Amino acid sequence: MGKTVLEVNDVTMQFGGVVAVNNLSLHVEEGEIIALIGPNGAGKTTAFNVITGVYAPTNGQVKFKGELISANYPHGQMRRKYLGEQETLDKYSAKKSLTPDRITKLGVARTFQNIRLFKNLTVFENVLTAKHMRSKANFLSATFGLNYKEERKNRQETDELLTLLGLYDVRGEIASSLPYGKQRHLEIARALATRPELLLLDEPAAGMNPQETDELTAFIRRIKEDFHLTVFMIEHHMDLVMEISDRIYVLDFGKLIAEGTPEEIQNNQRVIDAYLGVQKDE
């Protein structure tokens, strides 16, 4: 404990005139389960996309285990059009953006809000594909089967992973033919196959009924222990969030409005206002 895994500093993400994420700073410590919540359109998924390298931020920096993975500052035209927090405008002067695959290689894996499996491939192939990144064979030796030892090991590990996650009996099925809940599990299994240290879950319980949500809660706890993970997730199911999280960040209109333990968040007036809406007396 005590090592910072993920550090997001003053990240602003602006699309045209829309500031989707405004000056977001947060940190995730090793072994924690952190939740990012907020009403629809608050910028949660955008924040995830910045962390995983899908978008380069407009301002601010992201560090993974102390290593800079993306950084930017408003320059050129953006300097004039910048609508984010003005205080941090001149704080950064570095520019760096790793592509998503490089960030995954460092040990950050993610799942998607709208499930993105390799639909026409089998469950087994879905997970095995994620092992490709860590294999060392070049394409010639892979073509001519010179890496058969590595290949055999990957297949074995894939089977072990599927067994561990209760997907072994459906390993031969086409991914899109699985029931919804299993597809969610498979997406997590595929992310785990990249051997991450930090797992980002984007609404893992979306569309699940209370019973499935309970199962998922237990499942996340279990994989966190088994794979020594740090978990950072976006979630709307409050019972899941409140039960599982060590700390919670709350976003509203791109801005961080609260941070704290589940109890603190539950009693935070600003959070309640953001969720329920509040009549403003002008």
Place this chain on the structure above:
Amino acid sequence: MSRKQKNIGTGILILAAVVLIALFDNDVIGNAYVKRVLNLAAIYAIISVSMNLVNGFTGLFSLGQAGFMAIGAFSVAIFTVPEQYISSIFYIEPMAPWLAAIRLPFVAALLVGGLIAAALALLIGYPVLRLKSDYLAIATLGFSEIIRIVFTQLQTITNGALGINRIPGITTMWVPFGAAAVCIGIMVLLIRSSYGRAFKAIREDDIAAEAMGINLSFHKNLSFAVSSFFTAIGGGLYAALLTSVDPKQFYFTMTYNFLLIIVLGGMGSVTGTVIASFIITGGLEWLRFFDEPLSIMGVNIPIFRSGLRMVVFSILLMVLVLFYSKGLMGQKEFSWDGIYRQYEKIKGRLKRTSAKRKGGAA
């Protein structure tokens, strides 16, 4: 079905193919015309499978096949045409002397063509493969046209629009069929390796593939370069089969032949592509009688004239695409298990119908 039965089945198929080729090759059955059509189909199979590698397996809509084929064809033409004919072929402007000095054996010329095509593919792939779907199609189509026009202009290298003839021809069917077996075999191995799985992942969902640590630009370029390499090999064989090349042959309509084959065979199926390339090449020849004038009982049927063949062919294709929108095989491959399942299904249906009949009679 047991593994042993499957191996026996595969063995019998391969043996049958070898015996058939041997029979054709030694003129026991068929004639020169049939042999030529079969050779062409084998060469088309190489090019179509390599096109399928990019379009069907990696999910990139590329239409540059004719251009890469031209590179292979001209490489074979330039490097294998015998020295004594060079001056008579290049009669408008002589061949560049440094080029005339290099004479290569057929296989070396094939490989040189393949490597040049792969290098060019990497060169244009880097900027162009960022594009998606129809934009990529237009960019690659344009590239293929550029190659054709450049080849038309390079008088001292390609003999311009006149082209090169008197290329030493293919004398035995083992060359195109052997080359097809080797090239397609290598591509199948690549598809079945972990790189092939990465290609399929990109086809299925490139955002998810990238999030799983697959470097998109590297894998797209790899697939594109390998495909171009084997397309050029196919182009080289094509030049040797026809014994003459000129840039007009590699007009962009050439690419549509292969597009047709992979759509018919199934995007993402190697066996489907191979079967389709024989059906299309053979079918186009077989339908030739539509181009001949036909008279029934002394009455001349007016619509039977040259060109009708393509009309009939297009209608057949439309029907096929309407009812088999995924092609013959979809993304599946030929497998003994699949055949066995079909067999069981038909057997079950026969049993049911006969049972019904009995029930009806009683």
